[in-house]
Amino acid sequence: MALLDVFRALADPSRLRIVHLLREMELSVGEIAQVLGQSQPRVSRHIKVLVDAGLALKRREGSSIFLTCAPSLLAVPLFNLLDASAGAEGDHWTRADRARLAAVRADRSAAAERWFAAHATEWDKIRSLHVPEAEVEAVMAELLGRDLGRLVDIGTGTGRILELLAPAAHQAIGIDRSPEMLRLARTKLDGQKLGEQPVELRQGDINALQLPDASADTITLHQVLHFLPAPASAIAECARLLADGGQLLIVDFGPHEREELRVEHAHARLGFSDGQIRGWLGASGLDLVDTRTLEGGELTIKLWLAQPCLKRSKVKAA
Missing domain, CATH: 3.40.50.150 (Vaccinia Virus protein VP39)
Structure with a gap:
């Protein structure tokens, strides 16, 4: 039954895209919604299915919820199967999602730069x-x-x-x-x-x-x-x-x-x-x-x- 749950979870294209994203990096629900171009409530429903099937883990951090791939005995052969089916470059959805994921990374980097710009003086003072x-x-x-x-x-x-x-x-x-x-x-x-x-x-x-x-x-x-x-x-x-x-x-x-x-x-x-x-x-x-x-x-x-x-x-x- 556990194997059936896994395949049922992956039968939806959006959930399959989420799994590909989580293999790249840990993401918040909001970031996943940004990449998929879907509402957060809809993404949350997909995430619940993936979590229930043992394909994803979620944790709360302040007011945000973050997702990562769940480690399991099925993970390696399953991911190998997904990679083989998608080919080296992936399908058009995978390529588009990777491009939008780059924007998420850029947003994170920009936020980090703003924080360091505001606090660099005090950090440098202590380091000196x-x-x-x-x-x-x-x-x-x-x-x-x-x-x-x-x-x-x-x-x-x-x-x-x-x-x-x-x-x-x-x-x-x-x-x-x-x-x-x-x-x-x-x-x-x-x-x-x-x-x-x-x-x-x-x-x-x-x-x-x-x-x-x-x-x-x-x-x-x-x-x-x-x-x-x-x-x-x-x-x-x-x-x-x-x-x-x-x-x-x-x-x-x-x-x-x-x-x-x-x-x-x-x-x-x-x-x-x-x-x-x-x-x-x-x-x-x-x-x-x-x-x-x-x-x-x-x-x-x-x-x-x-x-x-x-x-x-x-x-x-x-």
């Missing part, structure tokens, strides 16, 4: 206070290694850390509270995939992440902790997500006295000491296994690498 980001990223890659397994980047912002690390992961998820930031990340990561699986972006709160226990092999918190009023709670939530043998990398500022960052840029904490981080990690069942210090400006960048402690693993095994 510490070593170049390229140096930080090189140390991150060195500490984490080449096989990241299931990667979760919390506070993903513009998606730069996913762009850097996702190629070394089997699955990659970026989470941020801000819909504006997620729109920027979506523009940056447009078209990037891990095999058949695209990088996934979700809206969420770091203190209550909608992910199961032990579902991540690698977690990154890059320049996030200093914005949080309760860092210990965030680290505890990371510990809940981290599988045994996994790794958590925190990148943030060492202690400093730049009070204007609190006033002008909403920094809740003026950096962290090794002792603070070690204490919060230990309280959450994590061991601090490596630290790095990058000096070269008015602000010091610190990197803390943690893993689940042996005691936690033994308790689970018992």
Whole structure:
């Protein structure tokens, strides 16, 4: 019956076009309606059929609903069949949809450029206070290694850390509270995939992440902790997500006295000491296994690498 549902769902030309679009990139309902030239209510009815048949996944982000292809055992042979039937260039509908999809990408890029134009000064001011980001990223890659397994980047912002690390992961998820930031990340990561699986972006709160226990092999918190009023709670939530043998990398500022960052840029904490981080990690069942210090400006960048402690693993095994 599941196979019949799949073929019934694909029997409608509009739904077939939607599947082709979702294979290209994650799209909102409004963006799909824009490409198809149909009303949002009509598109929503098509989407319900695809979701019920297991061909698409939907998630809410603020007031918007986003769609992506659902991973399934049928996906690869089904997509191969669709590609073979359409030929290298696709039919006239596919070609027209790709052209309109380019307009959606252009709209996203324009929105990203407007946001950065409005905020570039404050970003550049903070960057000028510490070593170049390229140096930080090189140390991150060195500490984490080449096989990241299931990667979760919390506070993903513009998606730069996913762009850097996702190629070394089997699955990659970026989470941020801000819909504006997620729109920027979506523009940056447009078209990037891990095999058949695209990088996934979700809206969420770091203190209550909608992910199961032990579902991540690698977690990154890059320049996030200093914005949080309760860092210990965030680290505890990371510990809940981290599988045994996994790794958590925190990148943030060492202690400093730049009070204007609190006033002008909403920094809740003026950096962290090794002792603070070690204490919060230990309280959450994590061991601090490596630290790095990058000096070269008015602000010091610190990197803390943690893993689940042996005691936690033994308790689970018992």
